[in-house]
Amino acid sequence: MTGFNVSSGPLKYDTEFAREIYSLENGHHIKKCMQCGMCEVSCATRKEMDYSPRKMFLLLRTGQREEFFKSNTMWMCSTCLMCKVRCPRGVPIVDVMHDLKCYAISKGYTERAQAAFYQSFWKEIWSRGKQFEGGLMARYYLKRGWKDIRKDAFRMKDMGLTMLKHGRMPLMPPKSVKGLKDVQKLVEVAKAQLQKGADR
Amino acid sequence: MKYSFYPGCSMEATAVPYLKSFEAVAHALGIELKEIPDWNCCGATVASGVIGDYPAQVMTSRNLALAEPHGADIVVPCSSCYMNLAITNRKFKEDGHFRQMADEALASVGMKYGGSLNVRQIIDVMVNDVGLDTIKSKVKKPLTGLRVAGYVGCQTPRVFPWEFDDPEQPVFFDKIIEALGATPVKFPVKARCCGSSHSVAQPEITADSCYNIITSAQDDQAHLIAAVCPMCQLNLDAYQDLVKERHKLKTSMPVLFFTQLMAIAMDLPPDAWALKHNIVSPFTALAKFGVGK
Numbered sequence: 001m002t003g004f005n006v007s008s009g010p011l012k013y014d015t016e017f018a019r020e021i022y023s024l025e026n027g028h029h030i031k032k033c034m035q036c037g038m039c040e041v042s043c044a045t046r047k048e049m050d051y052s053p054r055k056m057f058l059l060l061r062t063g064q065r066e067e068f069f070k071s072n073t074m075w076m077c078s079t080c081l082m083c084k085v086r087c088p089r090g091v092p093i094v095d096v097m098h099d100l101k102c103y104a105i106s107k108g109y110t111e112r113a114q115a116a117f118y119q120s121f122w123k124e125i126w127s128r129g130k131q132f133e134g135g136l137m138a139r140y141y142l143k144r145g146w147k148d149i150r151k152d153a154f155r156m157k158d159m160g161l162t163m164l165k166h167g168r169m170p171l172m173p174p175k176s177v178k179g180l181k182d183v184q185k186l187v188e189v190a191k192a193q194l195q196k197g198a199d200r
Numbered sequence: 201m202k203y204s205f206y207p208g209c210s211m212e213a214t215a216v217p218y219l220k221s222f223e224a225v226a227h228a229l230g231i232e233l234k235e236i237p238d239w240n241c242c243g244a245t246v247a248s249g250v251i252g253d254y255p256a257q258v259m260t261s262r263n264l265a266l267a268e269p270h271g272a273d274i275v276v277p278c279s280s281c282y283m284n285l286a287i288t289n290r291k292f293k294e295d296g297h298f299r300q301m302a303d304e305a306l307a308s309v310g311m312k313y314g315g316s317l318n319v320r321q322i323i324d325v326m327v328n329d330v331g332l333d334t335i336k337s338k339v340k341k342p343l344t345g346l347r348v349a350g351y352v353g354c355q356t357p358r359v360f361p362w363e364f365d366d367p368e369q370p371v372f373f374d375k376i377i378e379a380l381g382a383t384p385v386k387f388p389v390k391a392r393c394c395g396s397s398h399s400v401a402q403p404e405i406t407a408d409s410c411y412n413i414i415t416s417a418q419d420d421q422a423h424l425i426a427a428v429c430p431m432c433q434l435n436l437d438a439y440q441d442l443v444k445e446r447h448k449l450k451t452s453m454p455v456l457f458f459t460q461l462m463a464i465a466m467d468l469p470p471d472a473w474a475l476k477h478n479i480v481s482p483f484t485a486l487a488k489f490g491v492g493k
Contacts, residue, residue, distance in 0.1 A: 045405060081367075095248075121246040
């Protein structure tokens with residue numbers, strides 16, 4: 001034993017939590033992980049993560065609910081797909097990360113900056129069918145509040161002005177998608193289908 | 201050569217120079233592009249993390265349904281758009297259960313997708329449809345002596361590994377650079393991550409990733425970096441000041457879309473180069489090819 005932070009007390013497994021995670025869209029893949037650590041050495045943002053994907057999967061299997069909600073692992077994933085192409089067990093790790101983000105948001109764990117970014121980005125798509133940087137940033141900073149605005153103001157202002165000067169920051173949003181109602185309905189229908197499948 | 205064209209949100213905003221140069225280059229190469237009418241966002245790398253993979257894919261499939269009547273394969277320049285469209289398309293073709301569910305969803309808005317199209321990455325189209333010989337034959341001003349670090353980025357080669365290129369050390373992009381008369385440098389980080397959308401919530405991650413990429417290009421004595429993906433180009437170009445400040449980096453590295461380089465080598469009018477949009481000035485690196493402001 002090399003770690004002093006491991007208690008000798010019995011480890012309590014929360015199998016109910018593990019089962020809930022397995023029931024997510026790609027959750028069952030977690031069972032396939034053989035703990036080899038290939039994802040860990042392939043990950044572009046491993047040093048930013050408190051738990052590597054491998055460790056995160058072990059946490060989930062043992063049902064460590066609190067540790068999961070405290071961790072930043074899924075929010076650090078940049079979807080670069082390196083782990084997905086290398087995983088010897090064929091676990092689509094990136095897709096599992098999507099589920100974990102989704103799950104955290106649905107349970108109200110949205111205090112991380114990345115969660116605010118994800119939600120703002122999605123609101124943009126939902127409201128006009130396309131992405132508009134100006135709208136995204138406005139929504140993001142409204143969510144993050146005054147402290148973040150002050151922290152980032154200088155840095156972001158300079159960059160914004162430079163991009164404006166080079167004609168790469170439109171001030172007006174693009175025209176909304178004409179079939180926006182269809183886009184929204186498609187998402188609603190798909191979510192309902194997914195829910196129905198999960199309830200079965 | 202006819203294609204349906206999915207520009208994606210960034211080509212209308214932060215990646216304007218990509219759109220301008222690609223359209224001009226495509227025209228000169230005899231590629232006929234028809235933009236998918238009323239296309240919507242592909243969901244990027246974000247939608248799946250808020251609404252789930254399947255709903256995001258159903259949303260993306262609207263674009264496939266809209267493109268199908270035109271009957272031509274879809275060409276996609278952005279790596280993230282490519283990932284979402286190509287994976288969704290593949291699921292329509294190969295995953296019966298997915299197809300049944302997605303058909304049902306599409307029918308609810310009176311749409312249908314028969315799965316008859318292919319989704320093609322822009323590099324794939326350039327190498328396998330246009331062909332390197334054709335590109336070479338259109339080059340009027342070879343970029344001889346220009347050392348280029350070809351940055352392919354992450355998703356482009358890894359969505360379907362080995363289908364059109366090596367997922368970790370891709371080669372096709374370098375072949376295009378070579379066809380323009382330039383010299384592709386070794387650049388081992390060519391398919392590593394640029395930090396992607398961390399640029400908003402945690403720009404330090406983007407700055408660190410970009411630092412690795414820029415210094416690798418510098419180590420190989422590259423004059424500039426050529427990019428395929430709008431997000432990579434934006435991070436490397438617009439965040440370069442932050443990279444320099446954070447890592448005490450002195451020299452700059454211009455970052456161009458590869459279609460901008462093609463437009464220059466093919467001697468298209470300066471409008472097609474669209475260089476005024478580049479934030480790190482590329483003019484010194486390109487001076488000997490008659491490129492000025």
